[in-house]
Amino acid sequence: MASAFAAAALLLHFLLQLLLRLSPSAAQPGFISLDCGGADDHTDGIGIQWTSDTNFVSGGQRAQLLVKNDQQKQQFTSVRYFPADNRKYCYTMNVRNRTRYLVRASFLYGNFDNSNVYPKFDLSLGATPWSTIVIDDATTPVVEEAIILAAAPTLSVCLSNARTGQPFISALELRQFNGSLYYTTDETRFFLTLSARINFGAASNESVRYPDDPFDRIWESDSVRRANYLVDVAPGTERISTTKPIFVGTNEEPPEKVMQTAVVGQDGSLNYRLDLEGFPGNAWGVSYFAEIEDLTPNETRKFKLVIPGMPAFSKPTVDVEENAQGKYRLYEPGYTNMSLPFVFSFGFKKTNDSSKGPILNAMEIYKYVQITMGSQDANTMASLVSRYSQAGWAQEGGDPCLPASWSWVQCSSEAAPRVFSITLSGKNITGSIPAELTKLSGLIELRLDGNSFSGQIPDFRDCHNLQYIHLENNQLTGELPPSLGDLPNLKELYVQNNKLSGQVPKALLRRSIIFNFTGNSGLHVVNNGISHTVIIIICVVIGVIILLGAIGCYLFTCRRNKKPSNDTVVIAAPAKKLGSYFSEVATESAHRFSLSEIEDATDKFKRRIGSGGFGIVYYGKLTDGREIAVKLLTNDSYQGIREFLNEVTLLSRIHHRHLVTFLGYSQQDGKSILVYEFMHNGTLKEHLRGAADEKITSWLKRLEIAEDAAKGIEYLHTGCSPTIIHRDLKSSNILLDKNMRAKVADFGLSKPAVDGSHVSSIVRGTVGYLDPEYYISQQLTEKSDIYSFGVILLELISGHEPISNNNFGLNCRNIVAWARSHIGSGNIHAIVDESLDSGYDLQSVWKIAEVAIMCVKPKGAQRPAISEVLEAIQDAIAIERGPQMHRTIRRQLMSNRSMGGSSSVSNTGDSSSVAVDLEQNGSSFDELLMRPGLR
Numbered sequence: 035m036a037s038a039f040a041a042a043a044l045l046l047h048f049l050l051q052l053l054l055r056l057s058p059s060a061a062q063p064g065f066i067s068l069d070c071g072g073a074d075d076h077t078d079g080i081g082i083q084w085t086s087d088t089n090f091v092s093g094g095q096r097a098q099l100l101v102k103n104d105q106q107k108q109q110f111t112s113v114r115y116f117p118a119d120n121r122k123y124c125y126t127m128n129v130r131n132r133t134r135y136l137v138r139a140s141f142l143y144g145n146f147d148n149s150n151v152y153p154k155f156d157l158s159l160g161a162t163p164w165s166t167i168v169i170d171d172a173t174t175p176v177v178e179e180a181i182i183l184a185a186a187p188t189l190s191v192c193l194s195n196a197r198t199g200q201p202f203i204s205a206l207e208l209r210q211f212n213g214s215l216y217y218t219t220d221e222t223r224f225f226l227t228l229s230a231r232i233n234f235g236a237a238s239n240e241s242v243r244y245p246d247d248p249f250d251r252i253w254e255s256d257s258v259r260r261a262n263y264l265v266d267v268a269p270g271t272e273r274i275s276t277t278k279p280i281f282v283g284t285n286e287e288p289p290e291k292v293m294q295t296a297v298v299g300q301d302g303s304l305n306y307r308l309d310l311e312g313f314p315g316n317a318w319g320v321s322y323f324a325e326i327e328d329l330t331p332n333e334t335r336k337f338k339l340v341i342p343g344m345p346a347f348s349k350p351t352v353d354v355e356e357n358a359q360g361k362y363r364l365y366e367p368g369y370t371n372m373s374l375p376f377v378f379s380f381g382f383k384k385t386n387d388s389s390k391g392p393i394l395n396a397m398e399i400y401k402y403v404q405i406t407m408g409s410q411d412a413n414t415m416a417s418l419v420s421r422y423s424q425a426g427w428a429q430e431g432g433d434p435c436l437p438a439s440w441s442w443v444q445c446s447s448e449a450a451p452r453v454f455s456i457t458l459s460g461k462n463i464t465g466s467i468p469a470e471l472t473k474l475s476g477l478i479e480l481r482l483d484g485n486s487f488s489g490q491i492p493d494f495r496d497c498h499n500l501q502y503i504h505l506e507n508n509q510l511t512g513e514l515p516p517s518l519g520d521l522p523n524l525k526e527l528y529v530q531n532n533k534l535s536g537q538v539p540k541a542l543l544r545r546s547i548i549f550n551f552t553g554n555s556g557l558h559v560v561n562n563g564i565s566h567t568v569i570i571i572i573c574v575v576i577g578v579i580i581l582l583g584a585i586g587c588y589l590f591t592c593r594r595n596k597k598p599s600n601d602t603v604v605i606a607a608p609a610k611k612l613g614s615y616f617s618e619v620a621t622e623s624a625h626r627f628s629l630s631e632i633e634d635a636t637d638k639f640k641r642r643i644g645s646g647g648f649g650i651v652y653y654g655k656l657t658d659g660r661e662i663a664v665k666l667l668t669n670d671s672y673q674g675i676r677e678f679l680n681e682v683t684l685l686s687r688i689h690h691r692h693l694v695t696f697l698g699y700s701q702q703d704g705k706s707i708l709v710y711e712f713m714h715n716g717t718l719k720e721h722l723r724g725a726a727d728e729k730i731t732s733w734l735k736r737l738e739i740a741e742d743a744a745k746g747i748e749y750l751h752t753g754c755s756p757t758i759i760h761r762d763l764k765s766s767n768i769l770l771d772k773n774m775r776a777k778v779a780d781f782g783l784s785k786p787a788v789d790g791s792h793v794s795s796i797v798r799g800t801v802g803y804l805d806p807e808y809y810i811s812q813q814l815t816e817k818s819d820i821y822s823f824g825v826i827l828l829e830l831i832s833g834h835e836p837i838s839n840n841n842f843g844l845n846c847r848n849i850v851a852w853a854r855s856h857i858g859s860g861n862i863h864a865i866v867d868e869s870l871d872s873g874y875d876l877q878s879v880w881k882i883a884e885v886a887i888m889c890v891k892p893k894g895a896q897r898p899a900i901s902e903v904l905e906a907i908q909d910a911i912a913i914e915r916g917p918q919m920h921r922t923i924r925r926q927l928m929s930n931r932s933m934g935g936s937s938s939v940s941n942t943g944d945s946s947s948v949a950v951d952l953e954q955n956g957s958s959f960d961e962l963l964m965r966p967g968l969r
């Protein structure tokens with residue numbers, strides 16, 4: 035009996051919780067008030083019911099503020115914060131579709147992480163970038179408000195892209211409107227963000243909000259002093275107020291309390307200047323007037339709006355009493371779309387025939403923000419995740435691709451991205467494979483292995499681009515759909531260890547793909563002996579041993595290159611004949627060379643070709659003819675073998691066509707050795723300052739080298755998780771291959787950045803390239819690499835080395851100071867390398883000079899991201915090559931994405947031939963995958 039009671043109580047509690055999540059609080063219909071990071075529900079002093087945010091967000095942690103603030107509000111005692119990684123973290127709230135809402139997000143830092151690093155990160159509303167939150171004070175809240183017409187049954191607010199510190203949020207509020215004051219003509223394409231909402235003549239510094247304003251807008255008092263906000267007030271401005279009721283209408287007009295106070299210009303004018311956050315831009319602005327003085331019958335109050343430089347606004351005359359059809363009534367003229375500057379001055383001036391000066395009770399200014407087209411697969415993906423409402427991975431919220439993609443999804447970088455990769459391996463998913471997946475026409479890679487999917491494999495014939503399908507280790511039944519054999523781009527198909535039956539479709543056997551269907555006892559190949567030209571490739575699973583070896587690697591991943599798989603422990607090279615089912619097996623981890631092998635290859639370390647961080651580099655040639663660069667590490671490079679092997683494992687996961695390929699290692703007799711591909715043309719440094727016949731004298735060639743290197747760095751910064759910071763970029767670490775294409779060397783020989791932001795450790799780097807901020811603060815970020823890359827760009831322009839006693843004039847030894855002063859005074863000729871062939875376009879040199887100067891800004895936060903640097907370089911290349919070429923090529927590549935890179939690559943393959951292969955393809959598929967998504 036008692037337990038039945040308890041069960042009923044539990045059920046009731048559960049239902050209440052559910053109700054709480056689904057319906058806004060009963061006391062304030064249409065309100066959702068989330069105390070982010072707050073532990074319990076509570077009602078504040080003005081009667082707003084706050085709820086904990088746990089049911090609205092997945093992920094993040096709670097923290098208490100460590101610095102007191104004078105907000106005296108419980109929602110400002112805690113925050114929820116998120117990792118500083120490349121994901122987004124979303125709050126999802128249920129809304130009524132086609133209804134207008136006010137969304138308010140508040141951020142009070144309060145040193146919650148006890149680091150006193152003021153965070154900077156992005157806020158988005160659905161897929162649309164809303165604002166960049168920049169904290170520059172621990173105790174003042176940053177508040178963002180938007181008004182948006184809900185276009186779906188849910189609304190999401192997401193945090194992403196931490197530039198400094200960790201993203202966090204203090205409070206999130208949703209207020210439903212029911213009238214049409216904020217109606218705008220293009221609400222499906224734009225939402226409004228608040229720049230100013232002012233209560234003029236306010237009685238105190240207090241804002242007016244709920245319950246005076248039933249929609250809980252916050253009407254700021256005009257007497258609060260803020261820098262560059264409501265300054266230049268005209269002389270003769272007086273505050274007036276009334277206690278008489280004011281008719282304000284029944285919609286979302288300002289509350290009576292706001293309209294009961296005003297300022298009047300006794301000398302005939304009102305005047306204000308204020309900075310409009312987020313402007314210049316297109317604004318929605320409304321002034322609210324009500325006559326609250328008892329004018330005598332022969333007194334009049336007529337005035338005009340004055341905006342300096344915009345005479346058109348001064349045409350209409352306001353006569354409040356007449357316009358509002360009486361005293362104590364609201365009149366609300368405004369402009370629904372006007373272009374406004376950041377520094378905004380405005381005023382009202384009485385007309386000559388008016389006896390009284392102008393009046394102003396309140397005003398609001400919003401900025402239009404264009405709504406970002408979401409990803410093309412947003413609806414399909416929403417429908418997909420709605421099937422798994424209990425699963426953590428399905429709760430990430432927001433758009434699947436924008437502003438960052440869900441953790442198990444990868445998207446193309448088009449303006450309206452498509453999902454090209456789905457990885458739901460080992461998520462314990464049951465039921466049949468969801469049909470939504472077959473509608474993702476941009477899909478290239480699908481990984482559903484290691485779940486408990488049952489039923490038949492659906493028909494993927496509409497996913498033309500599919501290349502990699504992993505369905506192994508599930509409970510799938512039925513036959514393999516013949517349509518799989520028709521997928522034009524299929525490269526790998528894994529269906530082993532299911533309960534499939536019937537015949538393997540002939541079309542699959544006829545193709546040169548990696549295809550594993552072992553472990554399906556009911557599935558069989560009908561071999562009629564005729565098809566001796568058939569090439570069958572079968573992979574063999576050799577699990578346990580190698581799996582054990584691979585486990586250590588899961589902590590660190592880079593975005594896939596063209597390798598078949600990171601998780602697949604077996605790679606099979608195409609076998610020539612039916613019958614040779616067993617092919618060579620390579621492990622996931624790095625190749626291990628024996629010391630004698632290395633000694634043979636290098637002829638006992640005979641030819642020294644350079645020295646880099648951590649050791650000396652020797653030339654070598656393997657017995658198979660491959661040329662290699664062998665780096666013999668100095669003994670103190672690593673504390674121990676374990677540390678060395680850890681780093682080797684990391685290195686083996688970093689693959690990119692603009693990073694020097696890591697081939698393996700050797701660890702024997704106290705010698706630690708790293709083996710890389712040999713780069714025939716040496717270092718960039720030699721080609722800038724070496725012998726005359728080696729000098730690269732073509733500006734375009736130098737730009738191409740910069741582009742290659744930037745792509746390599748971009749991969750380290752954005753393609754790997756956690757991010758890899760190179761720490762020692764310099765012109766001698768940029769190597770050139772046979773075709774004079776550049777690759778970055780010496781990367782990854784250091785710990786990856788923790789949490790994507792900073793790690794402090796012993797400063798490593800080279801004088802002249804070393805970021806001064808890092809040197810002083812010991813806080814390492816990607817921006818330290820940007821500084822070094824900026825120096826390299828200056829080398830490319832000038833040909834000079836970064837530190838020199840002779841080249842930079844008196845009292846200047848440093849390329850940065852020298853270049854900065856010349857570029858600053860507009861004298862680019864002074865720094866351009868005289869040995870460059872003439873005929874380059876000065877504009878493209880300027881482009882690089884400008885971005886280089888940005889890169890070497892003293893503060894990391896002021897430096898651009900590598901993707902922005904890359905863009906500038908590509909723009910410069912486009913200028914050199916002539917109009918339009920660059921952009922069109924890129925676009926074509928986008929649309930032909932699936933056709934790029936047709937080479938068959940395997941871990942056992944000859945990596946130098948892979949590199950050449952990619953070169954010939956021009957821009958490969960992988961490179962496009964590596965572009966970070968548009969923000």
Ligand SMILES: *[C@@H]1O[C@H](CO)[C@@H](O)[C@H](O)[C@H]1NC(C)=O
Pocket residue numbers: 218219220224316371372402
């Ligand atoms: C506002 O006007 C500008 C310029 O005429 C136009 O480009 C923009 O789309 C308009 N915005 C809205 C929201 O109507």
Ligand SMILES: *[C@@H]1O[C@H](CO)[C@@H](O)[C@H](O)[C@H]1NC(C)=O
Pocket residue numbers: 462
């Ligand atoms: C997988 O799902 C089953 C049933 O749904 C559950 O009992 C089990 O705990 C889950 N396992 C994991 C690892 O989540």
